[in-house]
């Protein structure tokens with residue numbers, strides 16, 4: 001996979017050199033390029049924003065630098081351009097899986113009041129476009145969203161995870177949150193590891209973990225519980 005990020009604060013993307021994306025690059029699974037959008041400006045001040053037509057507070061990101069960047073980077077039908085925006089579709093694990101199948105992602109990070117709408121309309125004429133929100137809150141810029149989306153997507157690229165089984169039971173993979181996890185020592189500051197995890201009985205452990213997943217999801221994220229699991233939760237809770 002190749003990922004290009006367009007930002008007026010390229011240093012914000014420095015963590016992409018570290019940890020998981022860094023490992024994916026080292027393994028040759030990911031080619032990553034972070035670009036300063038100001039490279040595609042032509043005035044003395046490297047201006048990337050201007051006042052909004054129609055008036056109102058704040059500034060809007062100008063279309064020309066994005067257009068020139070798309071041209072130079074060869075954004076085409078094989079590219080998915082991601083506009084990070086609070087008015088986009090919510091980012092989910094399912095969407096991360098979908099994006100992990102793409103050959104090429106280009107992130108356009110907004111700042112100020114956002115990007116001139118024509119950039120998005122134009123991108124749609126030459127590439128697949130996704131407008132994606134990290135959540136129902138407003139960040140100052142799209143860089144944090146690009147980082148989060150990149151990390152979630154890259155760990156799903158086939159061949160990235162040393163042990164792909166570790167992806168299977170994770171939160172949000174099948175609509176349930178993950179069960180609580182424990183490591184050594186058996187007792188710590190008066191807190192014990194649940195007996196069942198020390199029993200060596202794999203059937204019992206699997207049943208306990210499933211029960212914990214249902215319980216945790218019902219308590220914390222009832223919105224995630226599929227209808228079929230609601231009945232199971234009522235049994236676990238003892239109030240069918």
Ligand code: SAM
Nearest residue numbers: 084085086110114133134138139140141142145
């Ligand atoms: N005026 C915009 C609005 O109300 O939708 C918010 C602009 S915000 C201050 C500047 C930039 O931050 C956006 O263009 C977007 O790239 C990014 N951003 C802010 N919140 C975001 C979110 N929840 N998800 C993804 N990107 C976000």
